[in-house]
Amino acid sequence: MSQTIIERLAGFSAATDVARLPAEVIEECKRDVLDTLGCALAGIDHPKGRIGIEAGKRLGGTGGTATIIGSGEKSTPHGAAFANGELANALDADSVLLPGHVSPYVLPGAFAMAEAQQRSGRELIAAVAVSHEISYRLGAAMSGYRDTQDGKPSQSSVVGYSSTVFGATASAGKLRGLDAEKLANALGIAAATAPVNSQRAWFMHAPTATIKYQMAGALTNAALSAVDMGDLGHRGDLLLLDDEEHGYPRYVGTARWSPELLTAGLGEDWRFPAFQMYKPYPHCRVMHAPLDLLIDLVARHDIKVEEIEGITSYGEGWAYELPCFTNRKILLQHDAQFCFAHGLAVAAHRIPPGRQWQDEAVVFNPSVMALMNKVQLKTHPTYFQSISADILSRPSRLEIQARGQTFAAEKGFPKGMRSSDPSTYMTNDELAAKFRAFVDGLLPATTIEQVIDSVLNLERVEDFGAVMRLMVRTSA
Incomplete structure (x- = not known):
């Protein structure tokens, strides 16, 4: 049988x-x-x-x-x-x-x-x-x-x-x-x-x-x-x-x-x-390509928050109309993870990606909340055709209206994945940098490096429990 x-x-x-x-x-x-x-x-x-x-x-x-x-x-x-x-x-x-x-x-x-x-x-x-x-x-x-x-x-x-x-x-x-x-x-x-x-x-x-x-x-x-x-x-x-x-x-x-x-x-x-894909940002993966674009535009053109008149994000059509993602009533920290407009507003404030993106002081920052209401979400015109051809693609366009002009950029794949664009792959060094950024202040610097070294050489570790026992918060 x-x-x-x-x-x-x-x-x-x-x-x-x-x-x-x-x-x-x-x-x-x-x-x-x-x-x-x-x-x-x-x-x-x-x-x-x-x-x-x-x-x-x-x-x-x-x-x-x-x-x-x-x-x-x-x-x-x-x-x-x-x-x-x-x-x-x-x-x-x-x-x-x-x-x-x-x-x-x-x-x-x-x-x-x-x-x-x-x-x-x-x-x-x-x-x-x-x-x-x-x-x-x-x-x-x-x-x-x-x-x-x-x-x-x-x-x-x-x-x-x-x-x-x-x-x-x-x-x-x-x-x-x-x-x-x-x-x-x-x-x-x-x-x-x-x-x-x-x-x-x-x-x-x-x-x-x-x-x-x-x-x-x-x-x-x-x-x-x-x-x-x-x-x-x-x-x-x-x-x-x-x-x-x-x-x-x-x-x-x-x-x-x-x-x-x-x-x-x-x-x-x-x-x-x-x-396999990795997330540089503590936010829904749907918005990672627009976040990549916004962060780059803001840095490249030195755009200040107070200069921004509006932000328009063109992205994943299956998600851009769903209540869970378009809801802008932020009642709890949790709500910020899935509010697309809020994530873009946080990124525009140049806050380094990490657990601080979901601190109460950041989530409910009046400036972040005000900018959130200047964000528009629209389906990218080629989205469904693009993912029909390549399930990995996430075509996105981001426009920032500031200084009386429009700053815009497009990309087909977000950071954190293998794609036809080699720059989207998140290297071991970049993953280690994310680890450091996310746990900074929770572990001593020497322990952080010990964990990174142990895991990236995991085949040499005799008892995985020894790694787990390093993952203990030692500072507030």
Whole structure:
């Protein structure tokens, strides 16, 4: 009898070893680990981060085997993963990969399990590779919010990041030491217990829920619970990804299902590195190309805030009319992450990107709020045709009206990704600089450099827990 899709994913996960991984895959795993650790520590003072820590301690108690980033407290893997997932996603500065966000859902469980099981950096790299490859393939196989057809938007009523539960379960189960059979059962359990995809409702309502498009902590715990159940002997439904009529594709609500993308070349053809993106700014990724343009124009022409008469941003058509992004009633710090006009107003004030973008003093700065109301959002005229031809493209144009003239610029890809424009790739040095900027004042300078060196040389780290134990806030 041929293996089910779930069994093939489990076999791939259990068999993956860092010795057989391409150098590019190893490098991308290390880069994302570094970026996620920095985003998590930087989120410690954000309300979502603080709540995440307290909720994680309620869930897993204290004195366990896994570190809660920033606080230095220990909890169970469930408790630490919950807290660290919420921390990593607090500023919305975490990396992007199909189906949208992946790292805050799949890495916290892997971090906690690696520390609890005293796994090496090499073992963590293999687990991260598995989690990202599975997550990307599921994202590509299902409907998404940037889908197009014949150069026009083709939006599904159900979208979200729930499918990352497969990658999260595979990586945590691998680090727990589950064999392929137990891992398959864990994946079947994860498929049956994953959170619902509520992101479309989140898009359409304002003000948005502060748990965001998918609560990271909850998904990490769904995955870890599936690992526990598989390890203890529960049987999962191994047919859920093969049964399009009754199984996962039907009840998760995807309008598009391409199961061949899940297993074709699996283990040999590593696809996720080409699509991994990093965020220079703690703001929705949709606005990163316009932010790149605005920051460059302001600096190049020395445009002062008081000189700006108006800003017009032409960008991603699928998002520029959604209530979650066009709402300008900033009631909480959280609201600034997704208000496109607010993000441009902050950038125009030349505030260096980092956690300070979401300080209350910046978010509610009267000058920022006033400039926000001078911003217009319009769909780029070639947007849908461009992404139909290249899913990675994000054509954007930014115009600043100042001094009685218009300063304008365009670009097709934002900083932080691989593209036809080599300058958009975020190098290791640039990722390290982002890490420093985001955690400056939270760790001693020597510790910052120690973390960067350890993670970028993760294959030499004997116990990943030693890295986690460095991620402890030592200053206010």
